[in-house]
Amino acid sequence: MGSITLSKVSKTFGEAKVIPSIDLEINDGEFVVFVGPSGCGKSTLLRLIAGLEDVTGGQIKIDGRDVTDAAPAERGLAMVFQSYALYPHMSVRKNIAFPLKMAKMEQSAIDKKVADAAHILNLTDYLERRPGQLSGGQRQRVAIGRAIVREPSAFLFDEPLSNLDAALRGTMRLEISDLHNQLKTTMVYVTHDQIEAMTMADKIVVLNRGNIEQVGSPLELYKSPRNLFVAGFIGSPKMNLLEGDYAKAKNGKTVGVRPEHIGLSKDSGLWKGRVSVAEHLGADTFLHLDVDGIGPITARAGGEFGASYGDTVYLTPDETKLHRFDDKGLAIRA
Amino acid sequence: MATQNTKTLARLMMAPSVIVLLVWMAVPLAMTLYYSFQNYNLLTPQNVSFAGFFNYQYFYTDPAFFQSIWNTMLLVLGVLGITVIGGVAIALLLDQPIFGQGIVRILVISPFFVMPPVAALIWKNMIMHPGYGVLADLARFFGVQPIDWFAQYPLFAVIIIVAWQWLPFATLILLTALQSLDSEQREAAEMDGANFFNRFIYLTLPHLSRAITVVILIQTIFLLGIYAEILVTTNGGPGYASTNLTFLIYRTARLGYDVGGGAAGGIIAVVLANIVAFFLMRAVGKNLDK
Numbered sequence: 295m296g297s298i299t300l301s302k303v304s305k306t307f308g309e310a311k312v313i314p315s316i317d318l319e320i321n322d323g324e325f326v327v328f329v330g331p332s333g334c335g336k337s338t339l340l341r342l343i344a345g346l347e348d349v350t351g352g353q354i355k356i357d358g359r360d361v362t363d364a365a366p367a368e369r370g371l372a373m374v375f376q377s378y379a380l381y382p383h384m385s386v387r388k389n390i391a392f393p394l395k396m397a398k399m400e401q402s403a404i405d406k407k408v409a410d411a412a413h414i415l416n417l418t419d420y421l422e423r424r425p426g427q428l429s430g431g432q433r434q435r436v437a438i439g440r441a442i443v444r445e446p447s448a449f450l451f452d453e454p455l456s457n458l459d460a461a462l463r464g465t466m467r468l469e470i471s472d473l474h475n476q477l478k479t480t481m482v483y484v485t486h487d488q489i490e491a492m493t494m495a496d497k498i499v500v501l502n503r504g505n506i507e508q509v510g511s512p513l514e515l516y517k518s519p520r521n522l523f524v525a526g527f528i529g530s531p532k533m534n535l536l537e538g539d540y541a542k543a544k545n546g547k548t549v550g551v552r553p554e555h556i557g558l559s560k561d562s563g564l565w566k567g568r569v570s571v572a573e574h575l576g577a578d579t580f581l582h583l584d585v586d587g588i589g590p591i592t593a594r595a596g597g598e599f600g601a602s603y604g605d606t607v608y609l610t611p612d613e614t615k616l617h618r619f620d621d622k623g624l625a626i627r628a
Numbered sequence: 629m630a631t632q633n634t635k636t637l638a639r640l641m642m643a644p645s646v647i648v649l650l651v652w653m654a655v656p657l658a659m660t661l662y663y664s665f666q667n668y669n670l671l672t673p674q675n676v677s678f679a680g681f682f683n684y685q686y687f688y689t690d691p692a693f694f695q696s697i698w699n700t701m702l703l704v705l706g707v708l709g710i711t712v713i714g715g716v717a718i719a720l721l722l723d724q725p726i727f728g729q730g731i732v733r734i735l736v737i738s739p740f741f742v743m744p745p746v747a748a749l750i751w752k753n754m755i756m757h758p759g760y761g762v763l764a765d766l767a768r769f770f771g772v773q774p775i776d777w778f779a780q781y782p783l784f785a786v787i788i789i790v791a792w793q794w795l796p797f798a799t800l801i802l803l804t805a806l807q808s809l810d811s812e813q814r815e816a817a818e819m820d821g822a823n824f825f826n827r828f829i830y831l832t833l834p835h836l837s838r839a840i841t842v843v844i845l846i847q848t849i850f851l852l853g854i855y856a857e858i859l860v861t862t863n864g865g866p867g868y869a870s871t872n873l874t875f876l877i878y879r880t881a882r883l884g885y886d887v888g889g890g891a892a893g894g895i896i897a898v899v900l901a902n903i904v905a906f907f908l909m910r911a912v913g914k915n916l917d918k
Contacts, residue, residue, distance in 0.1 A: 344819060346818070366815075366818045367819065367821035367822075372819065375812045375816055376812070377812045379813045379815065381813060381816075381834075382813075383834040383835070383837075384834075392817075392820050396826060397821055440816075440820070
């Protein structure tokens with residue numbers, strides 16, 4: 295069990311209103327990702343759920359129980375911190391056992407749970423080491439191990455992968471997804487990296503300045519962003535947002551077209567552009583172009599597309615996949 | 629070649645300070661060693677002769693010798709106990725956000741700036757005096773017989789005074805260590821269900837262990853040589869009740885005019901201090917390697 299309900303939750307630090315008012319429903323067993331730019335209040339929201347910060351107003355319920363004023367330990371949640379927050383003077387075994395020891399569990403039961411967690415996380419060979427003797431990825435796993443032995447009703451992750459290098463981040467992403475599939479426990483995950491959000495989430499919550507911009511599955515957000523902010527935030531490379539005559543012709547203030555929905559050709563097309571930067575990744579080619587009468591455009595070609603700086607390329611947007619937005623930045627549904 | 633030149637030059641440049649330091653250390657030690665083997669009493673300065681180990685035997689068989697060593701140990705351990713425990717407690721309090729934090733911290737640290745004889749005189753005449761001390765006033769207010777600190781508990785009185793002087797030092801070091809504790813670790817422990825007491829035992833205290841080691845090492849070095857506080861308060865008495873090793877050496881050399889005996893006592897003190905340092909480093913110095 296692990297459903298979390300936020301109703302009209304708000305938080306102010308002195309004069310600053312970090313979170314004006316948020317309503318959110320997190321269902322049992324869901325993998326929910328809070329994503330947004332730095333300072334959007336996503337970490338604060340997580341800390342409010344954890345109980346490490348007190349709410350200014352509103353109510354938090356876990357499994358229907360009002361925990362708004364409950365201490366962190368009473369909420370039955372486990373948290374994995376960005377800095378891992380391992381206890382440096384304790385061995386890996388003692389780190390993982392710490393929450394159980396605090397719960398006054400019997401030593402034999404503790405040993406068994408620690409062994410199980412170490413087995414799941416491939417830490418069995420490192421149990422006697424100190425955190426200082428481990429690599430970043432191993433420390434991350436110890437932090438996760440310390441969280442899972444408690445069998446919490448939900449896991450909270452605060453940007454857990456941001457201190458790892460790119461390759462390790464990919465591996466850990468898979469491991470956490472795998473862990474979620476095994477445990478089927480609710481997970482709330484905070485990140486500013488939309489790739490992590492897209493790949494891991496059942497449900498993404500896009501936050502901006504303390505407000506929820508949109509809630510939905512990764513593909514919902516990708517296919518039908520509710521407004522300009524979500525359109526620009528979800529997707530990599532970013533959606534091209536065009537204003538001016540082309541947008542007017544399509545009956546919108548702004549028109550968005552994703553880089554992967556632009557056809558490229560060296561001979562003919564709707565627009566004519568000059569390559570300013572070409573990124574050849576092998577599997578994809580990203581072209582950053584200056585288009586006459588439109589402005590800068592990013593386009594993606596699958597596979598290798600032979601173009602380099604200064605070349606002329608013709609582009610044709612897939613007009614069935616355009617996103618149109620009105621004056622207020624809200625999406626216009628056809 | 630260039631590196632070689634730089635190295636030679638660097639050594640040349642450093643040489644004067646190294647030599648001065650060496651001379652500064654070695655000459656007094658050598659002179660003390662020399663005098664410790666001489667019959668040299670200032671009352672009869674013309675009768676200077678080689679004494680062999682007589683001075684050592686004389687100092688060692690002094691009836692006050694073992695008591696002074698015992699007093700030295702009590703003094704060091706007593707002050708260490710009060711300052712480490714009190715320092716941790718005060719540092720924990722000072723770490724809380726309070727109004728007027730800056731002023732409070734300066735006030736707490738200020739005893740360290742009072743020089744030892746002055747501090748001891750103030751304690752002797754204004755606080756612990758059985759007639760007009762503050763403590764005597766308090767005792768009378770409660771209708772109790774005032775304590776004559778320096779007559780009834782001379783060593784304990786000295787311990788209190790010295791501890792008062794060193795408490796700010798311990799507090800300061802421990803407070804800075806406390807402030808370097810990662811807040812996420814504290815929050816993680818909070819999530820793990822550790823209450824304040826458990827967080828202190830399992831998180832704060834291990835984090836402070838290195839700072840406590842530093843406090844113990846530095847204070848021990850200074851506390852072995854406590855002298856001024858004893859001189860201005862009890863003068864080592866009554867009897868030898870508050871005489872430590874340093875004070876016994878002073879007594880032999882300056883009150884007994886026995887330069888040879890005092891020098892021998894000095895050498896014994898150096899040897900003992902090194903033994904203490906050796907065991908101390910083995911016992912607590914490990915903490916510094918982590």
